[in-house]
Amino acid sequence: MRKGNKESIETWNSVMQSNYGTPSISLSRGKGIEVWDLDGVKYLDFLGGIATNILGHNHPSVVAAVSKQIRRLSHVSNFYAHPVALELAEKLQTMTLNKSARVFFCNSGAEANEAAIKIARLHRGRRIVSAIGSFHGRTMGALSLTGQSAKRDAFKPLLPGVKHVKYGDIKALRRAVNGRTAMVILEPIMGEAGVITPPSGYLKAARQICDAKGALLAIDAVQTGMGRCGHWFGYEDEKIEPDVITIAKGLGGGLPLAAMITLREASELFKAGSHGSTFGGNPVATAAAMAVVDEIEKRKYLALNLVKGALIRNLISPIIGVNQVRGKGLLIGICMKEDKAKQIAATMQSRGFLINAANDEVIRIAPAFVVNEKQIMAFASAFNSSCEEIYRG
Ligand SMILES: Cc1ncc(COP(=O)(O)O)c(C=O)c1O
Known part of the structure; x- marks a missing residue:
């Protein structure tokens, strides 16, 4: 039987230590900042494996370098x-x-x-x-x-x-x-x-x-x-x-x-x-x-990351419920009013965006450097809709 999210999470519960808590989805593939779960649902990954997949998933240069090296x-x-x-x-x-x-x-x-x-x-x-x-x-x-x-x-x-x-x-x-x-x-x-x-x-x-x-x-x-x-x-x-x-x-x-x-x-x-x-x-x-x-x-990402970070900050700062946007470049903390960070992270996931609530108050995003303007605009728009829903009811 091909496993979907539900079966995969059941397996998780029966074989994994509980140190991480039970995840809600199981990711199976990715390209750039797009990832797909086992039910075939697509997400834009604005967490980047917590600041790790800096070129996104399946980057041709990384794939080529790794493939060449492992053969050698x-x-x-x-x-x-x-x-x-x-x-x-x-x-x-x-x-x-x-x-x-x-x-x-x-x-x-x-x-x-x-x-x-x-x-x-x-x-x-x-x-x-x-x-x-x-x-x-x-x-x-x-x-x-x-x-x-x-x-x-x-x-x-x-x-x-x-x-x-x-x-x-x-x-x-x-x-x-x-x-x-x-x-x-x-x-x-x-x-x-x-x-x-x-x-x-x-x-x-x-x-x-x-x-x-x-x-x-x-x-x-x-x-x-x-x-x-x-x-x-x-x-x-x-x-x-x-x-x-x-x-x-x-x-x-x-x-x-x-x-x-x-x-x-x-x-x-x-x-x-x-x-x-x-x-x-x-x-x-x-x-x-x-x-x-x-x-x-x-690709001159050192300079570009500052520009992309500033764009995210400018788009997110005026949104309802946002107290402060902090960080630098593509490491961004969004401080939310009324300790609603976890609720926002869950709502964003249901809208197809992976982000992280670092605690009750702060959303953390750390997207791959390959994130583009269109994806940033889509993220800001979904963040706005999520906050409208949560703060205006
Ligand atoms: C600043 C800092 N130092 C150390 C670590 C630990 O890294 P690792 O999980 O690879 O052991 C982390 C992980 O989040 C980190 O953010």
Whole structure:
């Protein structure tokens, strides 16, 4: 029997852990930002696998790169180099504008942050300052950095030495960092917390505070990175250089790939045997990433994402029920009145648009960079109709 959504979700309930909650539909194929569920219903995917499918689904360049690579060489252990991972590492080094940059490849954002924790330990020990509300992943180390008690509490004790301070508050950061602090880790925009943007100058101040106390500054660009917010990593507007950068999500264009990049002295801390990952830097995943990077450069997406983001903001801001539209480029948080974000997300899905309620108040969208004006107009129109229905009754 061919399975539809209903049967697929029944299977989900009988075989999957319940950590994600039960999904309402099962997606089977996609093209660009269009996806189809098992009942054949089409949606415009404005969430992009949560900021991950940055070229959309089934992108010809990614398909060609992955197909070519898997025919040629599918995996090598870390005993050997391979040219595609090196080409990507060179690209990432160029993006940092610093020849001292060194790359460690892994498979997820949490793993990249685990590697960053090891860098902090080697630099100066266990004391790390992170932000309240931040999200850095769910493995035990990354979870220790994550500043959300709902996600942490059941798993205590976590790593000792991590202090959480109010995000965007320079004074709080200054008070928390001292001569024993090994690392400060910050997201340029807090994505999971509901797309919270810090005041301008925050990252610059964080850099100065870290410099004054000899602490490393790590930027978690897992969600903001790969050009989504108009720059490669999301901190560049502040004209700072971090010591550690973590990226994942969009890097592999839908394939699992992440990286921890160090700069300057932080690049000298790992020695042979310090860390490792079997799949990190896999040829197929890095081939996909090279296709992603080439396409971003060829189509000038860094600049275009800002233009598309501004268009979305302008169309959404005047809609009834919208309190504020925040974020940058194609990472957008829409703050809704009366905690109706979940209801709006459900209504939008019934109208054929996939979006996410980051919490009761905030809708998060992070569409693929290939999203076009017509699709943005259709999204805004459906958002308007959904809000009219919900707020005017
Ligand atoms: C800023 C940030 N860091 C880390 C992570 C964890 O990434 P992963 O789910 O790939 O482990 C996420 C995931 O949403 C994230 O948004």
